[in-house]
Amino acid sequence: MLSPHHLHMMRIAALCTWAVMGVPVVFNALVRHTVSPLGFVIWGASSLVFALAFWSSTREQLKPQPDPARSVTLLWVQSISGVINVWDGLYGFSAFFLVLVAMQLLPTFSLREVQKLLPTLQSGEAAPRIRIRGAVLWMLGQTAAVAFVHGLRHGWLGVAPLVAAYIGFQLYVLFSSHLAASERRSRQVLEQAYAEVRATQGLLLDSSRLSERLSIARELHDVAGHHLTALSLNLEVAVHSEPRRLEYLQKSQVLAKLLLSGVRETVTALRGEATLNVTEALHTLIQNVPGPQIHLDVPQNLLLSDPLRAQILVRCVQEIITNAMRHAEAEHLHIQVVRDAEAVQLTATDDGLGLQEGQKEGNGLRGMRERLAEVAGHLEVHGAPGQGTRIFLTLPLGGNA
Ligand SMILES: Nc1ncnc2c1ncn2[C@@H]1O[C@H](COP(=O)(O)OP(=O)(O)O)[C@@H](O)[C@H]1O
Ligand SMILES: [Mg+2]
Structure with missing residues (x-):
């Protein structure tokens, strides 16, 4: 995940570089005639297609909910135009294009729908590893394609150094964008x-x-x-x-x-x-949660007279949100709280990775269970890999309504 700010800068920097690098090629083709007309047309067309696809794919990433199919298609278009661009090997443009694709790989592979398109990669692995592995595979694939076209056109002798240099550049950006994403995550x-x-x-x-x-x-x-x-x-x-x-x-x-x-x-x-206003506390809690999107359905004024119970409820919701942020990679988290004369019931559902087979409870879930047990409440956690997690808890009011 690059921040919108990073993305804006990247778009502008890329298009400026593209324009600056394009000037000598255009000059050589049109004024000095040192470039073949066919080579120039192929270069021009693939560069133009690349620029358009790059512009729209980065615009897609700036949307709050990027369309995964569209993002992947635009990535394909960029990789293919980068490969075609190597046809005449003009001024290392394709290296620049592949690097720009590499920059977008992790953000695109972070979209959960994209991960679903890669079922073979997903089996039983944590999402960050899927992302990195998918991105590295894509990078190697596009580099191999460039190497192949380059070998066909310009001989196989220069392929090894070219591949080494291309992979070097791309790995550098891939890991920088990975670092930027982890830094952003820590901030979240x-x-x-x-x-x-x-x-x-x-x-x-x-x-x-x-x-x-x-x-x-x-x-x-x-x-x-x-x-x-x-x-x-x-x-x-x-x-x-x-x-x-x-x-x-x-x-x-x-x-x-x-x-x-x-x-x-x-x-x-x-x-x-x-009484304690639990509704207010819960609304404060979900403010600024960067993701998943939280849909809180709680009575307008959930007032509890017992501070201990109010605190238990808020702490449980805190842990549910934290788990959804840290482990679930979820896009949506629905939290519904209802209250009757005897108890408060809470249901929380996320659309994330779900619990792994035989997942042990950690301090978080155990803590929730223990706190709830203090007031004769209970906790249920359901979920299977790929099916999200569903949590159900009951907090009896014990005459403290
Ligand atoms: N919403 C969730 N989605 C996916 N996995 C979860 C979720 N909540 C918990 N888990 C898994 O259950 C484990 C135990 O959670 P928890 O008891 O809160 O401990 P901790 O968060 O300290 O690891 C987590 O490490 C994680 O693997
Ligand atoms: Mg936890």
Whole structure:
């Protein structure tokens, strides 16, 4: 994956180089007549076709969802025009073309649909290896074709150094683009980590507000409530034992009762509001996730009163997203959260590589299972190679709804 910024620069640099290198050829053909007309036509036509295909294939890569069949076809067109271009061996143009193709190999082979076109390469192997192997094979294939045409046209003697030089150039770009992709990936993981931190901060903030409210509520209940009850009782006694102050005491009693019920109302209201907004935390969590695309289906206001349960839910979603990013190579991740009176249920489905046969659980999935077990919840993980992964979890609310 090259970033859009890299791609833009690459397109412009390539077309500038193409134009600069083309000038002497055109000059020699049209002014000095040192190039044969047929050679010039073949060179011109294949260069033009290459440039057009290059322009549209890099434009395809700039789209959010590049069309895999189109990308591969355009790659073919570029490789073939690079090979035809060697016909007259003009000024090393074909080397330049093959290098430009090599630059696009890893981004194109990263498209999952493209990997599906290569079933023989895919069996049981991790995606990055498929990508690199596919790209290297393509590079060797186009170099062999160039070597063949060159051998036919210009003799076999010069083929070995040519092949060595071509492969050298292409390997260099291939590995640079691989490095750029891994660097981009690390940055994505970092961004994800930031999102996780922000989401947890949100929850913490909520939960500190929550515990503050709870302590105020408790305080009101224990202190004010207790004193007012005592006052009310005392006054009641006074009402019976001191008839002279009857009117005044009766008023006091009414007042105290009003106060008490006021405090009670406040306590109830504070308790009622004391909830954590899981919906907000989940939305924060999925912000800036660079890929897969996350489709979050969660009730508009999923409020949980128990901080532990809210935290477990957010942590599980965090792990699901992280796994989809790190292991699945998925394009889409659907997360659906529903809640009823007893429990929160979550279903997460990705369209990634799926679990390998006999895949052992790591710390992530085991951690989810253990956290859920703390509140009598449970976790199911389903998936087979090439069929994506499906996770189902239940988080009972245990009367904490
Ligand atoms: N969504 C997924 N798609 C494909 N493979 C997955 C997915 N989630 C987990 N896995 C596989 O299961 C393994 C265990 O996952 P996990 O328990 O989260 O541990 P960790 O992420 O630390 O490796 C992963 O190493 C990975 O191979
Ligand atoms: Mg994990």
